[in-house]
């Protein structure tokens with residue numbers, strides 16, 4: 001049996017969980033095995049209907065009087081106990097903070113190997129998995145073998161399409177009561193602090209105007225701010241610009257920053273390092289403004305303007321302002 | 325307080341990744357080396373916590389002899405001590421890496437560290453698990469993905485971003501914490517600090533790790549196809565502005 005950890009918001013499964021479920025279903029189909037889901041939290045029992053569409057045969061809702069707040073060790077121990085009861089040999093999780101850290105803890109309990117960021121998984125003749133996974137934030141692919149009594153996998157973001165199963169199921173929904181010691185609650189969410197989001201979050205913006213080292217100073221971002229505003233978008237930055245102290249890290253696009261997927265990314269004074277590009281590969285189109293026609297970003301862009309951003313951007317702003 | 329930062333030497337790849345003929349590794353000829361930005365923040369945090377609470381900051385890596393370069397970066401950032409678990413060129417699986425680090429940490433220090441900082445994921449392999457495995461072997465609590473950390477009276481108060489806010493953890497020390505870039509602003513090492521770091525002694529220790537059957541084994545690497553069809557050049561300087569406006573209006577439809 002293949003067991004898939006599903007995160008949800010009051011009974012509605014999260015997108016990345018459905019993607020991981022798609023990976024799990026591919027494996028279940030290939031192995032002729034069944035697919036079951038495990039979920040925590042309020043209203044997990046409402047997941048049955050929707051998960052049936054994706055071929056899940058049973059939904060196990062973990063119930064424990066201490067689990068009203070997230071606790072990774074207790075989650076992991078619950079999954080381990082359920083996997084043992086249901087004889088699950090493969091366990092999958094979404095590629096989220098929680099999915100990855102819970103599965104890593106399952107890995108320590110079961111002394112099992114774990115492959116994260118998976119792009120595709122096949123089954124070799126000897127039962128091992130032959131998989132491809134992302135390295136370097138997706139700018140490099142590793143072909144690997146995953147072998148062991150238990151195998152743990154997380155899916156890379158947006159690689160497995162969420163499609164209903166050929167034959168939908170009517171999953172059984174049951175409660176699983178794990179036996180977890182108090183010491184497994186040493187790490188537990190104590191409280192949640194809500195932030196005050198200003199403006200459009202980078203990840204959701206339709207237009208992102210990115211500025212790199214070529215912008216030259218914190219003040220010069222005013223021009224990019226204005227362009228972003230005129231286009232109803234938001235400003236991003238390269239790590240070089242963040243390191244200079246011109247922008248906060250929250251604005252950083254890339255491997256160790258935000259992943260963006262706008263309709264257009266306008267990259268100004270950014271050279272196009274792989275670690276930057278993995279953050280904006282979700283952009284539909286890319287316009288580069290760069291003084292150097294040989295810059296890597298010019299190769300990777302759809303359109304490029306060769307020139308000084310300090311000249312091009314204000315001029316562009318003026319035309320857009322007049323047109324508005 | 326004794327604080328440890330674990331770091332990993334990786335190539336600084338630039339704009340294009342080129343593989344060796346056998347597809348086993350990145351062709352590093354002509355490349356410099358670095359560490360993950362997350363790990364730079366781990367070093368900064370270790371040093372800053374020691375500046376606040378007293379004690380000492382250590383940096384540790386498992387890697388080839390050349391990884392002393394990254395350890396010296398840590399020393400130049402004012403870490404007090406550095407240790408290299410020196411390996412040959414073989415690939416270590418995440419489990420073997422964690423075994424060797426946990427064993428090394430045990431041997432490094434009798435009293436043990438109060439706070440053990442890791443990157444959330446390494447820059448290259450990004451297996452997201454070494455810290456969790458080390459914590460489990462040492463029997464310490466572990467929180468991951470942290471972008472805000474405070475230590476008060478033997479407790480770490482750690483915050484992780486969630487949609488719409490942050491979730492807050494409070495764990496007793498000793499604890500393992502994995503951090504993300506944005507936690508702090510790593511300091512630039514002064515020229516003088518770099519010179520001093522060059523002369524500092526780095527302890528080299530032979531790593532020990534169990535060999536286990538199975539696991540996660542790299543078969544080969546692949547540089548994914550990228551669309552290298554050159555961009556359409558709209559023009560030079562502001563003469564290109566009318567074309568940009570047209571694209572924004574007609575093709576992308578954002579004006």
Ligand SMILES: Cc1cc2nc3c(=O)[nH]c(=O)nc-3n(C[C@H](O)[C@H](O)[C@H](O)COP(=O)(O)OP(=O)(O)OC[C@H]3O[C@@H](n4cnc5c(N)ncnc54)[C@H](O)[C@@H]3O)c2cc1C
Pocket residue numbers: 211212213214215237238239240241252253254255256257258268269270271272273274275276279289290291292295307308309310336337338358359360361447
């Ligand atoms: C593990 C790791 C993770 C990383 N994560 C990230 C990440 O998340 N995000 C990120 O961005 N980087 C990341 N980096 C850093 C990355 O490798 C690059 O160093 C960085 O992206 C470079 O930023 P840049 O393009 O702004 O600067 P540069 O590479 O210095 O490029 C500046 C560009 O501006 C152009 N320019 C200069 N003046 C002008 C002008 N007046 N008008 C127009 N163009 C001009 C130049 O021609 C040049 O192309 C990471 C690195 C590592 C090792």
Ligand SMILES: Cc1cc2nc3c(=O)[nH]c(=O)nc-3n(C[C@H](O)[C@H](O)[C@H](O)COP(=O)(O)OP(=O)(O)OC[C@H]3O[C@@H](n4cnc5c(N)ncnc54)[C@H](O)[C@@H]3O)c2cc1C
Pocket residue numbers: 330331332348349350360362363384385386387388411412413414415416417418419421425441442443444445446447448449450451452453454455
């Ligand atoms: C001699 C040697 C050769 C290697 N060759 C290759 C290679 O050719 N290609 C390749 O991709 N990988 C190579 N590795 C790396 C090895 O595959 C990984 O370090 C291991 O699988 C751990 O996974 P990770 O780096 O993804 O850790 P993650 O779990 O993603 O790392 C999380 C954090 O753990 C800490 N950490 C991870 N590794 C180390 C370490 N070595 N020392 C100290 N702290 C660490 C860091 O703080 C890191 O941010 C080699 C390692 C060694 C020692």
